[in-house]
Structures are given as C-alpha cells and as structure tokens.
Amino acid sequence: MSTVTMTTTETAQKKALGYKTFSIGQFKFERDEYFAHIHYPGNGRHIIPIDAFLRSLMRDVAWGFFYGTVNFDSVFGTVNHYGTVDMFIGLLNEAYRSSNQHYVETFESKDLKKVFEGMLEDWTNEGFDPFAAPDETGVPFGAKRGNNLKAIRRERLVAKRMVGLPNDLTYRTDEAGNPVNRQFKDVPQDKPEVHAEPGFEKDIHAFNMFAYVSRSDVTWNPSVVSCVDDSQFCSTTEEHILPITHGNDRVEWFIQASDEIIWDIEDGKTGKPRAKVTMRAGDVAAMPADIRHRGYSPKRSMLIVWENNDGTLPQRYASGELKPYPVEF
Numbered sequence: 001m002s003t004v005t006m007t008t009t010e011t012a013q014k015k016a017l018g019y020k021t022f023s024i025g026q027f028k029f030e031r032d033e034y035f036a037h038i039h040y041p042g043n044g045r046h047i048i049p050i051d052a053f054l055r056s057l058m059r060d061v062a063w064g065f066f067y068g069t070v071n072f073d074s075v076f077g078t079v080n081h082y083g084t085v086d087m088f089i090g091l092l093n094e095a096y097r098s099s100n101q102h103y104v105e106t107f108e109s110k111d112l113k114k115v116f117e118g119m120l121e122d123w124t125n126e127g128f129d130p131f132a133a134p135d136e137t138g139v140p141f142g143a144k145r146g147n148n149l150k151a152i153r154r155e156r157l158v159a160k161r162m163v164g165l166p167n168d169l170t171y172r173t174d175e176a177g178n179p180v181n182r183q184f185k186d187v188p189q190d191k192p193e194v195h196a197e198p199g200f201e202k203d204i205h206a207f208n209m210f211a212y213v214s215r216s217d218v219t220w221n222p223s224v225v226s227c228v229d230d231s232q233f234c235s236t237t238e239e240h241i242l243p244i245t246h247g248n249d250r251v252e253w254f255i256q257a258s259d260e261i262i263w264d265i266e267d268g269k270t271g272k273p274r275a276k277v278t279m280r281a282g283d284v285a286a287m288p289a290d291i292r293h294r295g296y297s298p299k300r301s302m303l304i305v306w307e308n309n310d311g312t313l314p315q316r317y318a319s320g321e322l323k324p325y326p327v328e329f
C-alpha cells in the first residue's frame, strides 16, 4: 500500500469522527479516538494520548502559558516570553537537539491562545473535565460527543490581596456550590477568630485556608489566595499526576500542606534526571530556576506554591546574575 493511500484513508477516518483540525504557523494538530497528532515541517509527527494532551492544554490555556516552560511531555511544549510564546518539538530534549531534529516557532501569545482555546473547546467531549481528578470525571475518548464549555472556561482564581477581603475572591461554601471534596471530609471547617484593636479592623484579616482548599473541585490548578507585591501564595489540591512538566524560569517554593507528593526533578534543558523528592505534610522545598518537575499525588493532597511574580527574574537567572538556587548550605 502506498503512503498516499494510507494518508487518505486515515484523513477520511479522522473526518468521520467529527473533530476539527487546527493549524498555526507550520504546526498542524489533529485528534482521533485516542490521540492528539502534532505535525510539523520535514514530515515531522508527534503523538500524545488525548487525555494527557487535553489536561496539559487546559493548564497552558488557563495559566496564560504559565511561568517559563510548559512541557506536555518530553518532546512537545511552550516557553513563555510574556507577550510572545515559543511552541516547540524537541527543544528541551537532548536526543532531539543533538541530532538536530528539534523544531521551534514563535507566536504572539494572543494568537496561540486563540488556537489552543479552539482546540480545547472542540476536542473536549461532554462529561470529560480536564481539570478534574481521573476518578471524578468521564472519559475523553471516541468520536466527538458534545462539549464541556462550563469546565474548560473556568479561570484561574487570583486574589488581589487576600481571599475574603472586600472586593476580592470570596470564600467557598456549600451554598455557593463548593462542597468539601470526598477526600477532605476530615478537614475542619471552623473560622479563625480575629480580634483587631479599635481602628485596625480594616488592616487585619484571616481565613481558614485548609477549609478553602478542601472545597476545590479542580486538581493541579493553583489559585492565588494572597498577594503582597510580587509574592503570590498559590494553594492547590493535587490528585493523580501534574499534567505538565513545569520548567522553571525562576525559583519556586513548595510547601506541602497535607498528605504526600512525589516529585520527579529533571534538568530543565536536557531532561536528564536530577532528583526524586518525596514531600510530606509540613515539608518545604525550593525548586531551582534551571530544572523541570512533575508531581505525583497518590491521594488528594494540599500544596502551596509560592511564586515570585517579578518580571525581571527570568533574564537575571538566564544570564547567570542570580544562582539557580536560593540558599547555600
């Protein structure tokens, strides 16, 4: 059978499934029952399982390409330059690089965002929520079946100052439609008592962050719960696998607030394994600026990600002005 015949048959099958094909620059994206197919110049082709692809795509869209690199897997991903974004095959994979098989294109962030949003919308079937834990959602496989706009149009929650302050993110409650998650039934839901000195009522605030986090219906999606200048405290509930391998462009701190996450740490540029880190409740770790990491959470757990939003940092780390780690022992 000739290659041409095979391609034609394959395309006809894909058309019958009802999914749209998406293109930007010289990249072309197609989906079938089980996979996302990424085509790039030179007859290049990469395949990612559709469940993993949609979960990664959801994060990349919701986080506006995030800080630094979002690796969907060891081959495909995006690098945020805050205004433009590189989309790549093999850029951060030693084998692709050393045999010159990598491919990169730079896009205006808003243009790539539009394509990613369209793809996420068209390729996410009814009943599949890319933000949900696998045990709390349906399957993404098969021919096109409705959509799930409600799930994929959730935006990342970002407090201006702190959850619960006037004109800021509100508390999560049963009445507001945020029940306590099945795996956090043991988390106390009481409120802190705040006794301000007269005249300081507007300057002091506290809320039960454990209760707030226990009511999150999404996984691996940090919400900014408090913000002081560039210091962002982002709490999140984790279950199963972080859908992306995050390549840092600055130091990022993790505080494990409950249960346990196991992290794979690799060199940010080559993907060579650097460390395995098991974090249990109360553990604190700094993720260096030159690594990438992916977490595994066997049971739903609470994590605080502490981000530094200072826009000068990527360049200062990349130039070597700052060491990639925050402490020397």
Ligand code: PHB
Residues within 6 Å of the ligand: 219, 220, 221, 222, 236, 238, 242, 246, 252, 303, 305
């Ligand atoms: C991270 O890449 O640092 C990250 C992303 C999402 C999470 C937790 C950590 O939920």
Ligand code: FE
Residues within 6 Å of the ligand: 246, 248, 252, 287, 293
């Ligand atoms: Fe990270």
